Amino acid sequence: MTVRPFYTQPGVVIAPLLPAISKALLLIVFSSITTLSIASQKGQAPKVTAFPVMETTLQQKLTALGNLTANQSVDITPQINGRIVGLSLTDGGNIKYGERLVELDDREQSAIVAQARIAYEDAQRQLEYMETLIKRKAISVDELKAQRATVDRLEAALLAELAILDYYTLEAPFGGTLSFHELSVGALINAGTVITTLDDLSAMKLTFDLPESSLSHVSKGARITATTDAWPDKTFTGTIDSISPRIDPANLTFQVRAVLENPQAQLRPGMLMRTSIERPGEQQLVVPSRSILFDGNRRFVFVIDEQSKVERRLITTGQTVDEYIVVLSGLSAGEMVVNEGAVKVTDGRQVKVMTEDQPTLSSSFSSTAGKPMATDGIL
Numbered sequence: 001m002t003v004r005p006f007y008t009q010p011g012v013v014i015a016p017l018l019p020a021i022s023k024a025l026l027l028i029v030f031s032s033i034t035t036l037s038i039a040s041q042k043g044q045a046p047k048v049t050a051f052p053v054m055e056t057t058l059q060q061k062l063t064a065l066g067n068l069t070a071n072q073s074v075d076i077t078p079q080i081n082g083r084i085v086g087l088s089l090t091d092g093g094n095i096k097y098g099e100r101l102v103e104l105d106d107r108e109q110s111a112i113v114a115q116a117r118i119a120y121e122d123a124q125r126q127l128e129y130m131e132t133l134i135k136r137k138a139i140s141v142d143e144l145k146a147q148r149a150t151v152d153r154l155e156a157a158l159l160a161e162l163a164i165l166d167y168y169t170l171e172a173p174f175g176g177t178l179s180f181h182e183l184s185v186g187a188l189i190n191a192g193t194v195i196t197t198l199d200d201l202s203a204m205k206l207t208f209d210l211p212e213s214s215l216s217h218v219s220k221g222a223r224i225t226a227t228t229d230a231w232p233d234k235t236f237t238g239t240i241d242s243i244s245p246r247i248d249p250a251n252l253t254f255q256v257r258a259v260l261e262n263p264q265a266q267l268r269p270g271m272l273m274r275t276s277i278e279r280p281g282e283q284q285l286v287v288p289s290r291s292i293l294f295d296g297n298r299r300f301v302f303v304i305d306e307q308s309k310v311e312r313r314l315i316t317t318g319q320t321v322d323e324y325i326v327v328l329s330g331l332s333a334g335e336m337v338v339n340e341g342a343v344k345v346t347d348g349r350q351v352k353v354m355t356e357d358q359p360t361l362s363s364s365f366s367s368t369a370g371k372p373m374a375t376d377g378i379l
Contacts, residue, residue, distance in 0.1 A: 045352040048341035050304050051288050055333040058284040058321065062217060062277040064256075066208030066226070070269045071259070072174050072200035076101060077192055079167045084187050089196055091180045099172045102195060106168035113161045120154040127151050176200040177265070204260045204267045206238065208275050209253040217279050218243065224258050226273040236260050236267065240277075286324040291337045292317065301331070302338040302345055304353060310338060312347035 086103030095101070127147045133139045181196040183189065206226060210218060222240045238260035247254050258275070260267060267273075291301050292315070299317055302310040315330030331337070336353075338345060345351055 045308075045350045046341055046344040047352045047354050048304075048345060049339045050336040050353050051291060051339040053285055053287055053327065053331045053333055053335045053337060055283055055285055058282050058326065060279040060282070062210060062214050062279065064208040064210055064275050066206045066258075066273050066275050068260075068267055068269055068271040068273060069205045069207065070176075070199035070201055071203040071205060072176065073269065074173060074198050076170055076195045076198055078102070078104065078170060078189060078195070079191055080104070080164070081190050082106075082168060082188070084183060084185050084189065087183065087185050089178055089181050091178065093178050094176070095172045095178060095198070096175045097172055100169060101172060102170040104168040104189075106165055109161070109165045109168060113158070113165050116154070116158040116161045120151070120158045123147070123151045123154045170195075172198060174198070174200055199269060201262055201265045201268070204262045204269075205241070206258045206260055206273055206275060208256055208258075209248075209251075210256055212247055212252040212254065215247075215254060218256060218277060222277060224275050224277050226258075226260060226275045228267070228271050228273045230268075230271060231266055234266070236262075236273075284318070285327040285331055285333060286321065287327055287331070287337055288339055289320065289323055289325050291339050291342060292325060293342055302342055302347075303331070304336040304338060304351065308351055308353055310345050310347065310349055310351055 082104030084102060085105050086100070088099070088101055127144075127150075130139055130144050130147050134141065134144050176198045177200075179197040179199070183195055189195070206224075218240060220240055220243060224238055224240060226236045226238065227234070228236075238258045240256055241259045242257045244255040244257075287301065292299050293301065298314055300312055300314045303313045304310055313330055316328040318326030318328050320326075338351070341351075
């Protein structure tokens with residue numbers, strides 16, 4: 001008979017030529033080998049690193065995109081038709097309040113004003129004469145009242161003609177900076193023609209949209225910071241001047257307007273700026289992002305107890321701040337969670353915690369509580 005080995009497990013060979021070994025002995029051998037193998041596996045505790053659940057102050061920020069407009073802005077436009085006889089416009093020049101900008105030919109209107117003044121003064125003279133006659137009872141009271149009405153009517157006509165005469169001269173309604181113009185002396189222009197624009201750049205208005213959920217976090221007078229690509233190394237500051245009382249039902253946003261000081265005229269109307277509004281700091285628990293594992297839509301971590309055993313703990317998470325994640329529920333400050341090696345452990349298993357230098361968290365984190373939002377058609 002040929003001896004044919006029988007392999008039952010790697011490293012163990014049972015020869016069928018041993019008829020004296022009973023089946024019971026074979027079962028004992030097999031079970032002993034299996035038990036030793038399992039015991040050997042359980043004895044190898046996986047090596048992990050631990051991280052303490054830390055409490056820190058989270059400085060949150062609301063961010064958005066906004067457009068700049070001048071503190072005051074107006075189109076220099078005539079109210080009447082006319083021919084330009086005087087033009088005191090310098091492209092990009094600064095002017096003061098009340099400075100004369102444009103003069104139109106007003107000779108005809110000046111003559112009309114002169115006629116109206118003569119008529120008024122003549123009526124006023126007749127009224128004074130009639131007041132002396134009434135004392136002598138040379139005229140009736142009704143005649144005196146009629147003359148007074150005539151004086152009032154002519155005075156009103158004179159004031160109307162004087163107002164029209166003022167239309168022939170355009171003056172600066174406030175101090176500011178002029179835009180470009182394309183007109184010259186002698187040009188005929190119609191009422192409503194935009195000659196140039198005047199902007200007050202001493203301060204700028206920044207209008208932007210914020211989500212409805214942030215309404216309770218902004219208030220009038222709150223401080224904001226803003227940056228622009230035109231001045232990448234400079235941060236501009238301002239305060240919230242007004243908050244729109246309406247929520248846009250289409251995208252659930254509301255408008256906010258802030259005022260930024262602009263003493264050096266670095267900011268210009270139409271610029272796109274990134275705004276940031278700081279919210280009051282809140283105490284939050286944080287753990288490293290790699291400590292968190294996923295089970296479908298649920299998130300969990302492994303908590304290490306004093307006997308170096310791990311417990312699977314479901315948690316609720318908040319926003320991500322750098323390489324950390326805010327924990328809203330499920331953990332307490334000071335508990336140790338598995339950091340590196342979380343995928344090697346199971347619930348209730350013994351682990352070997354490797355020592356490592358624990359990072360020192362700053363007293364507060366700065367985070368962004370929202371994505372930049374497009375305003376006024378931008379983006």
